[in-house]
Amino acid sequence: MKTVSANQHLNVHACSLNEYDRQKITISGAIYRIRKLGGGLFFIVIRDGESLIQCKLESNESIISIEEYSEGDYVSITGICQKENRAPHGAEIKVQSIEILSKSTEEMPFSINQKLFEVGLDSNLNFRPISLRHPKQRAIFAIQSAISMLFRQGLSLIDFTEIHTPKLVFAGAEGGANVFKVKYFERELFLAQSPQFYKQMMVGVFGKVMEVGPVFRAEPHETSRHLNEYTSMDLEVGPIKSFEDIMEIETYLLRYIFEELPKFCSAELKLLEVSMPQINNIPIIKMSEALEIISKNRKIKDRSDLDPQGEQIICQYIFKETGSEFVFVTHYPTIKRPVYAMEDPENNEVTLSFDLLFRGLEITTGGQRIHDYKMQVEKMKRLGYNPDDFVSYLQIHKYGMPPHGGFGLGLERLTMQLLNLSSIKEACLFPRTINRITP
Amino acid sequence: MKTVSANQHLNVHACSLNEYDRQKITISGAIYRIRKLGGGLFFIVIRDGESLIQCKLESNESIISIEEYSEGDYVSITGICQKENRAPHGAEIKVQSIEILSKSTEEMPFSINQKLFEVGLDSNLNFRPISLRHPKQRAIFAIQSAISMLFRQGLSLIDFTEIHTPKLVFAGAEGGANVFKVKYFERELFLAQSPQFYKQMMVGVFGKVMEVGPVFRAEPHETSRHLNEYTSMDLEVGPIKSFEDIMEIETYLLRYIFEELPKFCSAELKLLEVSMPQINNIPIIKMSEALEIISKNRKIKDRSDLDPQGEQIICQYIFKETGSEFVFVTHYPTIKRPVYAMEDPENNEVTLSFDLLFRGLEITTGGQRIHDYKMQVEKMKRLGYNPDDFVSYLQIHKYGMPPHGGFGLGLERLTMQLLNLSSIKEACLFPRTINRITP
Numbered sequence: 001m002k003t004v005s006a007n008q009h010l011n012v013h014a015c016s017l018n019e020y021d022r023q024k025i026t027i028s029g030a031i032y033r034i035r036k037l038g039g040g041l042f043f044i045v046i047r048d049g050e051s052l053i054q055c056k057l058e059s060n061e062s063i064i065s066i067e068e069y070s071e072g073d074y075v076s077i078t079g080i081c082q083k084e085n086r087a088p089h090g091a092e093i094k095v096q097s098i099e100i101l102s103k104s105t106e107e108m109p110f111s112i113n114q115k116l117f118e119v120g121l122d123s124n125l126n127f128r129p130i131s132l133r134h135p136k137q138r139a140i141f142a143i144q145s146a147i148s149m150l151f152r153q154g155l156s157l158i159d160f161t162e163i164h165t166p167k168l169v170f171a172g173a174e175g176g177a178n179v180f181k182v183k184y185f186e187r188e189l190f191l192a193q194s195p196q197f198y199k200q201m202m203v204g205v206f207g208k209v210m211e212v213g214p215v216f217r218a219e220p221h222e223t224s225r226h227l228n229e230y231t232s233m234d235l236e237v238g239p240i241k242s243f244e245d246i247m248e249i250e251t252y253l254l255r256y257i258f259e260e261l262p263k264f265c266s267a268e269l270k271l272l273e274v275s276m277p278q279i280n281n282i283p284i285i286k287m288s289e290a291l292e293i294i295s296k297n298r299k300i301k302d303r304s305d306l307d308p309q310g311e312q313i314i315c316q317y318i319f320k321e322t323g324s325e326f327v328f329v330t331h332y333p334t335i336k337r338p339v340y341a342m343e344d345p346e347n348n349e350v351t352l353s354f355d356l357l358f359r360g361l362e363i364t365t366g367g368q369r370i371h372d373y374k375m376q377v378e379k380m381k382r383l384g385y386n387p388d389d390f391v392s393y394l395q396i397h398k399y400g401m402p403p404h405g406g407f408g409l410g411l412e413r414l415t416m417q418l419l420n421l422s423s424i425k426e427a428c429l430f431p432r433t434i435n436r437i438t439p
Numbered sequence: 440m441k442t443v444s445a446n447q448h449l450n451v452h453a454c455s456l457n458e459y460d461r462q463k464i465t466i467s468g469a470i471y472r473i474r475k476l477g478g479g480l481f482f483i484v485i486r487d488g489e490s491l492i493q494c495k496l497e498s499n500e501s502i503i504s505i506e507e508y509s510e511g512d513y514v515s516i517t518g519i520c521q522k523e524n525r526a527p528h529g530a531e532i533k534v535q536s537i538e539i540l541s542k543s544t545e546e547m548p549f550s551i552n553q554k555l556f557e558v559g560l561d562s563n564l565n566f567r568p569i570s571l572r573h574p575k576q577r578a579i580f581a582i583q584s585a586i587s588m589l590f591r592q593g594l595s596l597i598d599f600t601e602i603h604t605p606k607l608v609f610a611g612a613e614g615g616a617n618v619f620k621v622k623y624f625e626r627e628l629f630l631a632q633s634p635q636f637y638k639q640m641m642v643g644v645f646g647k648v649m650e651v652g653p654v655f656r657a658e659p660h661e662t663s664r665h666l667n668e669y670t671s672m673d674l675e676v677g678p679i680k681s682f683e684d685i686m687e688i689e690t691y692l693l694r695y696i697f698e699e700l701p702k703f704c705s706a707e708l709k710l711l712e713v714s715m716p717q718i719n720n721i722p723i724i725k726m727s728e729a730l731e732i733i734s735k736n737r738k739i740k741d742r743s744d745l746d747p748q749g750e751q752i753i754c755q756y757i758f759k760e761t762g763s764e765f766v767f768v769t770h771y772p773t774i775k776r777p778v779y780a781m782e783d784p785e786n787n788e789v790t791l792s793f794d795l796l797f798r799g800l801e802i803t804t805g806g807q808r809i810h811d812y813k814m815q816v817e818k819m820k821r822l823g824y825n826p827d828d829f830v831s832y833l834q835i836h837k838y839g840m841p842p843h844g845g846f847g848l849g850l851e852r853l854t855m856q857l858l859n860l861s862s863i864k865e866a867c868l869f870p871r872t873i874n875r876i877t878p
Contacts, residue, residue: 028678030643030839030841031839049646050598050646073839074839074841074842101678101842102678102810102840102841103811104837105812105813105836105837106838128640129644129835129838130643130834132640132641132644133643133644138645141644142600144603145602148601149591149601159452159488161581162584162587164583164670164868165868165869166871167653168619168630168655168667168876170876180607180622180623181622182620182621182622183619183620183621183622184667185659187876197878198868198878201567201878202868204469204569204571204572205568205571205577205580206580207468207487207488207489208488213652213653214603214606216606216607220624228607228623229605229606231603239541372541372542391877392568392877392878393878396568398543398544398545399543399544399548399569400470400510400511400512400542400543401513401541402467402513402541403513403540403541429602429605430604430605430640432605432607437607437609437623437626438609
């Protein structure tokens with residue numbers, strides 16, 4: 001929707017600047033930098049939501065007094081667009097007039113107009129609305145935005161339907177104590193740890209469903225890989241022939257995302273010097289094999305789960321052996337998986353489940369779910385749940401449900417690993433941790 | 440992703456059935472209905488996630504005993520596809536073999552295989568996982584899914600960036616007492632009433648941002664138009680020239696959604712006999728004019744807001760006068776709008792804001808926001824807020840923010856009005872109200 005201003009100058013965005021050579025145009029944005037060149041010449045660099053625009057103010061434009069303007073002011077600049085190879089997007093604007101749309105009232109707490117963004121994590125997060133204006137910070141979230149869009153798009157192409165499920169829930173789906181409680185009128189509800197029960201219910205309706213939305217985990221520790229609220233990209237599908245179908249879908253989907261991503265944010269990928277992973281087939285190993293590999297490096301204390309160091313060892317090993325930066329680890333122990341996890345009929349101590357590791361970090365948990373009513377009720381009782389508390393969930397099992405499964409893919413974790421960030425907080429616009437609740 | 444099963448039969452979905460005339464194929468789904476035709480002939484109708492599939496079982500297939508199967512069972516059927524004009528999608532399957540993937544264990548609480556869905560709202564919602572399997576209930580959410588997808592797609596086309604903002608917040612953005620409290624470790628947080636503060640922050644970064652996500656309103660009454668958790672389709676944009684720019688974007692967007700919708704769910708729109716609204720230009724009237732129109736019909740008690748009946752009178756009037764099923768009502772009183780609302784410079788008792796009414800119901804609230812630091816701090820103080828509680832939000836005003844605005848469009852309300860549903864609960868997969876917390 002290109003709009004034409006009252007005075008008939010085209011309002012142009014940064015990225016399409018080079019289409020307007022020798023035309024009179026108007027651009028708007030924040031003053032990013034003012035640079036005196038000598039001889040009464042100034043560069044005013046404008047940041048417009050997409051990118052940077054170089055504007056040249058010559059001395060004979062004496063009606064414009066440069067002292068009136070400061071970094072952060074929002075302005076509208078009218079002038080002649082002209083080719084200039086050294087400018088961003090190959091063009092600059094010869095300024096004829098500047099209109100201030102809004103004044104900045106204070107000097108920024110730190111500079112956002114340097115090539116590098118050298119601000120500590122705490123300041124970065126404390127001043128998030130400002131730090132995100134730095135092109136490199138902005139780029140992280142342009143890429144993240146494209147990833148979640150491509151997740152849905154890739155699944156739409158293979159007939160998945162998007163659903164919107166409640167975050168205020170009557171029971172935590174994932175078990176454990178890490179649920180936040182909400183005072184809901186005279187009752188108590190929980191914040192959803194995942195859309196698990198709901199996406200399963202919707203498999204009975206649409207067969208293939210997906211959702212990108214917030215999930216909440218009340219984990220009382222602060223690490224570089226945990227957030228207390230994050231964006232989960234979920235899918236669930238049935239009927240399936242085996243839990244390997246789900247890994248096949250995830251492989252297809254990641255391949256799709258990484259192939260399409262450069263079409264939507266090549267400038268940002270370049271700016272952050274992102275090394276894109278190549279996905280052909282993703283290797284699959286069993287948890288027991290993974291433990292074997294780790295045990296060659298160091299002693300294993302807990303054979304029921306992989307710890308962060310264990311995940312790194314596995315990824316290094318797989319990369320060396322196969323060249324893949326991804327690996328599926330399957331057959332996690334039954335005691336470590338939630339009540340809905342389908343157990344391996346050949347060995348009920350393990351489940352038909354998987355994690356996906358990417359560059360040393362788990363980014364997905366998935367697996368096949370129980371679809372049989374009796375089996376689900378028995379497992380609930382065995383794990384100390386009261387099936388009466390789950391009457392509405394158990395409707396799916398009671399009235400016919402196909403063999404099904406799915407996974408959740410953490411958007412911030414995928415972003416963090418793709419962009420090689422050192423903390424997951426850098427991969428979240430406004431992170432929530434035990435110690436951080438603002439902005 | 441078409442998959443080929445081990446025995447080389449194509450696995451086919453309902454909608455592409457007619458491409459496989461005279462081929463041996465396999466389909467999967469739930470048994471929707473078994474009909475005895477006499478002469479040893481049976482129809483088995485299968486519901487897959489897309490639609491219904493008619494299968495014909497002939498008596499000479501004596502290896503198959505029909506008594507084994509009941510409604511709700513998930514089966515995989517292999518047979519020869521053949522053209523049949525009277526069947527859904529113009530084709531049926533001559534059954535050769537049936538494999539049960541999963542048995543239903545109980546008879547359904549109500550029938551889902553009748554043309555009409557004649558189940559009361561309470562039963563519908565109590566047995567939601569089952570009622571949603573009825574083709575007419577399923578259709579509501581296929582359409583809703585397409586609407587939210589088209590909202591984002593329409594905005595992507597005009598350079599909006601999708602954001603993911605936190606739902607656990609330190610302050611309610613919309614004012615009032617209707618916020619849910621969350622116990623967050625040793626502190627108390629709130630559930631976001633809207634992504635307002637965050638989308639404003641992101642205007643300073645991307646210029647044009649959008650989000651489709653859950654919002655929470657602790658309104659302690661149950662009506663046919665309120666949910667305590669709903670899906671808000673939000674956008675925010677800057678710089679703008681006036682608050683009319685925002686209404687222009689919404690007009691473009693609704694036109695886009697309604698033009699594209701039939702491409703994605705024509706079968707569902709037909710099944711629900713949906714009358715699609717035509718959008719050219721949407722009429723705009725001031726709140727004061729709206730009150731004039733209402734006062735010709737009945738006495739007005741409260742001149743600061745429109746009540747449900749008032750909204751209906753306005754819509755009837757506008758439809759009669761202009762043929763439009765939509766109308767923007769602008770300049771709502773300052774006392775009725777949140778602390779961030781921009782006041783009209785010509786009359787500070789009203790704001791540069793609007794509601795959009797559709798077929799008698801408000802579906803959008805929007806407007807221009809304050810971008811000036813001093814103006815925002817003064818308004819906060821005037822309304823009894825402590826600006827110190829909003830330090831991180833006020834960064835955007837302090838360090839330079841363009842004139843900007845946006846709106847929120849309620850997905851369930853839009854769905855309800857488009858499909859002519861009598862309660863908003865019918866337009867939500869798993870509604871949350873003061874009295875309803877399951878499923």
